[in-house]
Amino acid sequence: DAMVIQNPRYQVTQFGKPVTLSCSQTLNHNVMYWYQQKSSQAPKLLFHYYDKDFNNEADTPDNFQSRRPNTSFCFLDIRSPGLGDAAMYLCATSPLLRHNTDTQYFGPGTRLTVL
Amino acid sequence: ELKVEQNPLFLSMQEGKNYTIYCNYSTTSDRLYWYRQDPGKSLESLFVLLSNGAVKQEGRLMASLDTKARLSTLHITAAVHDLSATYFCAVDIMDYGGSQGNLIFGKGTKLSVKP
Numbered sequence: 001d002a003m004v005i006q007n008p009r010y011q012v013t014q015f016g017k018p019v020t021l022s023c024s025q026t027l028n029h030n031v032m033y034w035y036q037q038k039s040s041q042a043p044k045l046l047f048h049y050y051d052k053d054f055n056n057e058a059d060t061p062d063n064f065q066s067r068r069p070n071t072s073f074c075f076l077d078i079r080s081p082g083l084g085d086a087a088m089y090l091c092a093t094s095p096l097l098r099h100n101t102d103t104q105y106f107g108p109g110t111r112l113t114v115l
Numbered sequence: 116e117l118k119v120e121q122n123p124l125f126l127s128m129q130e131g132k133n134y135t136i137y138c139n140y141s142t143t144s145d146r147l148y149w150y151r152q153d154p155g156k157s158l159e160s161l162f163v164l165l166s167n168g169a170v171k172q173e174g175r176l177m178a179s180l181d182t183k184a185r186l187s188t189l190h191i192t193a194a195v196h197d198l199s200a201t202y203f204c205a206v207d208i209m210d211y212g213g214s215q216g217n218l219i220f221g222k223g224t225k226l227s228v229k230p
Contacts, residue, residue: 040223040225041222041223042203042220042221042222042223043158043203043218043220044220045217045218048217090157090158102163103148103160103163104148104160104218105160106150106157106158106159106160107157108156108157109156109157111155
């Protein structure tokens with residue numbers, strides 16, 4: 001089945017220790033998104049790619065970076081995680097030209113804990 | 116400032132009762148989505164609403180969209196325990212600032228259905 005896959009599902013890191021979260025998709029969608037969702041809050045868009053065109057949200061901290069080496073994969077790098085970065089990180093995809101039933105398709109998420 | 120406001124934020128219902136969740140948004144948009152999120156899980160797409168007057172139904176849930184009033188509703192009919200989850204509406208600000216497909220989420224409505 002076509003899907004959005006995130007690894008790992010749970011990640012524990014130490015304060016200040018870089019961490020990388022990964023997302024892959026078999027939907028062949030042009031657009032990939034990274035969201036941060038803190039407990040009991042709505043998802044917040046960090047950045048997204050249209051193919052290789054990177055779009056950063058204005059309030060995304062510099063501590064967060066992203067890479068998209070090819071259509072299928074996208075990575076979220078947190079260079080120096082702080083306690084406030086503990087959250088669920090959601091990857092989503094969508095086609096560039098959307099049909100009536102298209103939405104953003106979310107992966108299962110990676111829950112990040114910062115010690 | 117773009118705003119998507121949901122109410123209520125918390126809803127405790129008895130099984131068999133009906134209720135409506137409201138989603139107001141402050142910008143023009145051609146798409147509105149409803150998602151469901153179970154605790155610790157990712158977002159599951161429920162409805163994609165594309166035009167004024169759109170109404171979609173799936174089981175005990177029915178969603179509608181009034182683009183003139185910038186209002187969407189999610190109506191729950193004869194609630195059952197399995198509907199307990201957090202429900203998010205999200206507005207697609209497709210042409211805002213040149214970013215296509217950027218979703219702005221409401222804060223979510225945490226629904227608890229009790230016997």
